[in-house]
Structures are given as structure tokens and as C-alpha cells.
Amino acid sequence: MSAPPLDHPAVDETALQAYFDATIAAEHRIEPRDWMPDGYRKTLVRQIAQHAHSEIIGMQPEGDWLLAAPSLRRKAILLAKVQDEAGHGLYLYSAAETLGADRADLTDKLIEGRQKYSSIFNYPTLNYADVGVVGWLVDGAAICNQVPLCRSSYGPYARAMIRVCKEESFHQRQGYELLMTMMRGTDEQRAMVQDAVDRWWWPSLMMFGPPDDDSPNSAQSMAWGIKRHTNDELRQRFVDMSVPQAEFLGVTLPDPELSLDPETGKHRFGAIDWDEFKRVISGGGPRNAERITRRRAARDDNAWVTEAATAYAEKHARAVA
Amino acid sequence: MSDVTAEGGHGAIPTGPEVPVEPQPAVSRRDWPLYEVFVRGKRGINHVHVGSLHAPDDEMAVHAARDLYTRRNEGVSIWVVKAADITASSPDEKDPMFAPSGDKVYRHPTFYEIPETVPHI
Numbered sequence: 001m002s003a004p005p006l007d008h009p010a011v012d013e014t015a016l017q018a019y020f021d022a023t024i025a026a027e028h029r030i031e032p033r034d035w036m037p038d039g040y041r042k043t044l045v046r047q048i049a050q051h052a053h054s055e056i057i058g059m060q061p062e063g064d065w066l067l068a069a070p071s072l073r074r075k076a077i078l079l080a081k082v083q084d085e086a087g088h089g090l091y092l093y094s095a096a097e098t099l100g101a102d103r104a105d106l107t108d109k110l111i112e113g114r115q116k117y118s119s120i121f122n123y124p125t126l127n128y129a130d131v132g133v134v135g136w137l138v139d140g141a142a143i144c145n146q147v148p149l150c151r152s153s154y155g156p157y158a159r160a161m162i163r164v165c166k167e168e169s170f171h172q173r174q175g176y177e178l179l180m181t182m183m184r185g186t187d188e189q190r191a192m193v194q195d196a197v198d199r200w201w202w203p204s205l206m207m208f209g210p211p212d213d214d215s216p217n218s219a220q221s222m223a224w225g226i227k228r229h230t231n232d233e234l235r236q237r238f239v240d241m242s243v244p245q246a247e248f249l250g251v252t253l254p255d256p257e258l259s260l261d262p263e264t265g266k267h268r269f270g271a272i273d274w275d276e277f278k279r280v281i282s283g284g285g286p287r288n289a290e291r292i293t294r295r296r297a298a299r300d301d302n303a304w305v306t307e308a309a310t311a312y313a314e315k316h317a318r319a320v321a
Numbered sequence: 322m323s324d325v326t327a328e329g330g331h332g333a334i335p336t337g338p339e340v341p342v343e344p345q346p347a348v349s350r351r352d353w354p355l356y357e358v359f360v361r362g363k364r365g366i367n368h369v370h371v372g373s374l375h376a377p378d379d380e381m382a383v384h385a386a387r388d389l390y391t392r393r394n395e396g397v398s399i400w401v402v403k404a405a406d407i408t409a410s411s412p413d414e415k416d417p418m419f420a421p422s423g424d425k426v427y428r429h430p431t432f433y434e435i436p437e438t439v440p441h442i
Contacts, residue, residue, distance in 0.1 A: 094374065097355065105351065309377040
């Protein structure tokens with residue numbers, strides 16, 4: 001006697017796709033075990049992983065100043081901020097894992113140069129005003145990018161972004177407060193702030209990515225609800241937010257073409273050097289090699305901690321058994 | 322005493338059979354189980370799922386969860402549970418599992434029409 005053949009009905013991808021499309025159209029969230037198109041999953045893993053990598057690599061430019069903070073107050077603030085960046089990276093790796101990615105594998109891909117991180121973290125922090133400007137401009141640009149992602153169609157990503165955004169606000173405000181303090185100081189301190197603004201302004205504008213007519217994946221990501229606004233829309237929003245903040249601070253943004261368009265109420269600004277962007281994102285920035293070398297050392301030099309914790313857990317599991 | 326050779330010019334090194342030729346594969350955090358983390362925000366409300374993390378054991382998972390998910394007084398209590406130990410229904414909203422409650426509108430108070438003049442109901 002043999003068992004009757006089990007005829008599994010063929011999975012109807014058309015119906016699954018239709019249900020997925022309807023979920024997106026209704027602005028409902030896609031959750032981890034839902035069916036989703038391969039392209040949607042791959043795009044999300046890539047985007048979330050690169051975002052996570054940026055948070056983790058982003059600890060380095062500011063971490064460089066932890067031992068040289070000018071006061072205990074500033075040191076405590078900077079420590080909390082750098083620790084937050086680690087946390088943000090981990091929330092995001094956690095979201096990527098719900099899509100079937102493995103976070104150790106993602107870290108390996110980052111170290112081997114097979115996945116990228118934000119170009120902004122390849123610039124050096126040359127003086128303590130840079131800590132303030134990174135908080136104000138770099139985290140400010142990140143907030144512009146990230147607030148719309150709180151409504152991303154993929155549930156775990158959106159929820160991670162809500163946590164991240166709550167914490168980013170502290171990052172931006174501590175930076176701006178640091179700069180206000182320096183601007184109330186000596187001429188030399190004011191010059192340090194201006195110098196840092198001069199170096200970080202253009203790279204901050206590049207954080208939004210290539211212009212819309214050179215951003216091949218944007219349309220699909222927007223159709224999927226992964227992305228909510230185009231790169232140029234977000235960049236414009238950031239410029240419009242930053243101009244009055246710069247005026248209040250008393251610094252000059254390094255763009256002679258920056259002017260308010262009275263008709264639109266928006267600011268016109270000069271051309272971005274996209275050659276520089278491409279050079280930095282492909283490894284040619286001032287600090288690319290150093291960032292990856294240090295990330296690799298953190299993985300390899302601390303492997304013994306992982307091994308010790310694993311050995312301890314195994315020993316205790318045996319003792320209980 | 323194992324065999325020792327000084328070939329290669331870097332001083333004597335053991336070469337006996339007990340010395341592994343291939344380096345042992347490194348223990349990786351990818352071997353640590355995945356834990357789901359639940360935080361009670363304050364007294365009087367439920368533990369709510371906040372995310373996941375990898376840890377070598379339950380105790381380390383609780384410590385890591387505190388550092389990762391409660392840096393700003395977000396919680397007064399943490400639960401961690403190995404993701405592999407969770408049994409879940411299918412998430413599909415059209416799942417027949419949830420169909421029995423879908424057609425029982427009489428379970429909701431709005432099913433019953435009561436004149437507005439009747440107080441306190």
C-alpha cells in the first residue's frame with residue numbers, strides 16, 4: 001500500500017502579488033512573514049544594511065573626539081551620542097534580519113567592500129567644532145531623510161526608524177547648542193565653527209544622494225512605499241531648514257549662489273560636485289581606508305570576547321543539563 | 322614533549338600532531354541565538370515587542386536588551402525569548418484562522434440598536 005500522492009496546489013504568485021499590491025496601495029504595512037516580491041526584499045535588505053553600516057561607521061568621526069572633549073559635560077554628551085549610533089545600527093540590523101539577512105554576514109560584506117555606507121563619514125573631524133557641525137548638519141540631513149522613513153511600507157523598518165528619529169533630535173540639538181556656545185566665545189572659536197561649516201556643508205547636501213534624473217532606483221522604491229520623497233525634494237527641504245539656522249548662528253553657508261526665490265519661497269543653491277560624491281562613495285574619500293580598517297580591527301581584535309562569552313554560555317548550559 | 326622546529330627563522334615552534342594545522346574556524350556571533358525583546362514601558366501597561374538581538378545566553382540577552390532598548394527610561398521590565406521558541410499563526414490577514422471571528426458582528430456592542438433616550442447604556 002502506498003500513500004496517495006500529495007498534490008500541493010501550485011502557489012499562485014499572481015494572487016500573492018495582487019494582495020501585496022493592495023496592501024501597499026492601502027498604506028498598510030508589509031510584515032516579515034508576508035509574501036513579497038524578490039525585488040522588494042532585496043531592495044530593503046540593501047537599503048537597511050547600508051543604513052545600519054552608516055550608523056556603525058558613523059561612530060568613528062565623532063568617536064575620535066571622545067578622549068579630547070573639552071569638558072566632562074561635552075564628553076558625557078558625546079559618549080551618549082556615539083552609543084546611540086551603535087544602537088541605531090543594531091535596530092536596523094535587527095530589521096534586516098527579519099528579511100532573512102544575517103547581521104554577521106552583513107558586517108563581513110561591509111568590511112569586504114561589497115556593501116556601502118554613507119559617503120559623509122569618509123570626511124575627517126578636524127576640530128571640536130566639527131562635532132557640533134556633524135550634529136547640526138549631518139544629523140539634520142539624516143533627520144530629513146529618516147522622518148519620512150517612519151512611514152516606510154515595511155513594518156520593522158518603519159518601527160526602527162521611529163526609535164531612531166526620537167533619538168536623532170537630541171543629536172541635532174546638542175550639536176547646535178555646542179555651536180551656539182562656541183559662537184559666543186572668542187574670534188578663534190568663531191573661526192573654527194565657520195571652518196567646520198565650510199567643510200561639511202557640501203558633503204551634507206550630497207547625503208541625499210544623486211539628483212532625481214540620475215537616481216535609477218528611486219521610482220521603484222517610491223512605488224513600493226520604501227521611499228517617500230525624491231532625493232531632490234529632501235535636499236531642498238534641508239536647505240530651506242538650514243538657512244535660517246545658519247543666520248541665527250551667525251555663520252555663512254559656503255555657497256555664493258544661495259538665495260531665496262521670492263516666488264516659490266524656496267532657496268536656490270549652487271551646483272553640487274557629483275564627481276566628488278562618486279569618488280568618495282567608491283573609496284576615494286579622505287578617510288575611507290581608515291574607517292574600514294578600524295571596523296575590521298573591531299571585529300577581529302574583539303573576537304576573543306565573542307569566543308569567551310560563547311564558551312561561558314556552553315559551560316553553564318552543560319551545568320544546568 | 323611535542324616536536325619542535327626552528328625552520329623559518331622565527332624561533333622554535335611546536336609541530337607535533339596535537340598542533341592543529343588548519344586554524345580553527347572562529348566562533349562567530351552568527352552562532353548566537355536570536356532573541357526577541359519585549360519591554361514594559363511603565364507600570365500598568367503590557368510588555369511590547371521592541372526588536373531583537375543576538376546573545377550567547379538568556380542572561381546576556383537581558384543585559385544587551387537593557388543597553389540597546391532602554392537607554393532613555395523606556396522601560397521598567399524586560400522579557401527576552403529565543404525567537405526559535407515562538408509559535409506564531411500565519412500573519413496573512415485572510416488566514417482562515419481568523420475567519421470565525423470575522424462574521425460574528427453580534428459580539429460587538431454596536432450590533433444592538435438601543436434608542437438614544439435610554440440612559441447609561
